[in-house]
Amino acid sequence: MSMALGLYFAIFAVLLVALLVRARLGNHILIGVVGAIGLIYGVWIHGFLAGVLPLLILLVAGVQVASVVAANKTAKFSAEEKLMLEGPLAGLGRAQARRLMDQGIWMDAREGDVLVKAGEPAAQLYYLATGAGDVHSRGKLVGRVVPGQLIGEATVLGEAAAIATVTVTEPARIWCAQGRTLNAYLAANPDARHALEHSFTVSLREKLDAMNRAASPEE
Numbered sequence: 001m002s003m004a005l006g007l008y009f010a011i012f013a014v015l016l017v018a019l020l021v022r023a024r025l026g027n028h029i030l031i032g033v034v035g036a037i038g039l040i041y042g043v044w045i046h047g048f049l050a051g052v053l054p055l056l057i058l059l060v061a062g063v064q065v066a067s068v069v070a071a072n073k074t075a076k077f078s079a080e081e082k083l084m085l086e087g088p089l090a091g092l093g094r095a096q097a098r099r100l101m102d103q104g105i106w107m108d109a110r111e112g113d114v115l116v117k118a119g120e121p122a123a124q125l126y127y128l129a130t131g132a133g134d135v136h137s138r139g140k141l142v143g144r145v146v147p148g149q150l151i152g153e154a155t156v157l158g159e160a161a162a163i164a165t166v167t168v169t170e171p172a173r174i175w176c177a178q179g180r181t182l183n184a185y186l187a188a189n190p191d192a193r194h195a196l197e198h199s200f201t202v203s204l205r206e207k208l209d210a211m212n213r214a215a216s217p218e219e
Helices: 003-020 024-046 048-074 079-086 094-101 179-188 190-215
Strands: 105-109 114-116 124-137 140-145 165-178
Touching: 024 048, 048 094, 079 094, 079 124, 079 165, 094 190, 114 124, 124 179, 165 179, 179 190
Parallel strands: none
Antiparallel strands: 105 165, 114 165, 124 140, 124 165
């Protein structure tokens, strides 16, 4: 394979990877790589004029990368938000995580507050920063929610009804986002949706394991 043919295939290979990568920064970097390879290929094979378009692609990608890096550096988080950033939002860049957190509000919950009720769709998504809660299903205690966990993730993005009731058992500090607001944001930011849905999957798996252990007969 000649060098020119190798560069030609490399352009399409990197472009394909760029289309598959969901992370915004990674996508911009790969598009820049495509522009750089295209610039080398165009100038080498067809002359300087053929390198104009790849050069423009490279410059635009460079500006986008610089914009994302700058936004990540300027994003600020409180102590409780940093825990959320390192937990369920670990798959997002700092700037994206900041924008997603801004879709909700921080609030205090009191003992006895019901966050999710069995048989009803979860209208909000919660993140528990401090405090605790009990999870009841069919009148039986099947688990507890502790700091660092999401609440309502099973149904907040759809219309299905919750299968358990979550009640706060001690004063708690929580982040709360309305389901409609969150859905609208995630529809416009598919990379954020992918990262959040991954956290949903992990959270649900952990809770189902806990419910299965609670439902199994004692040895």
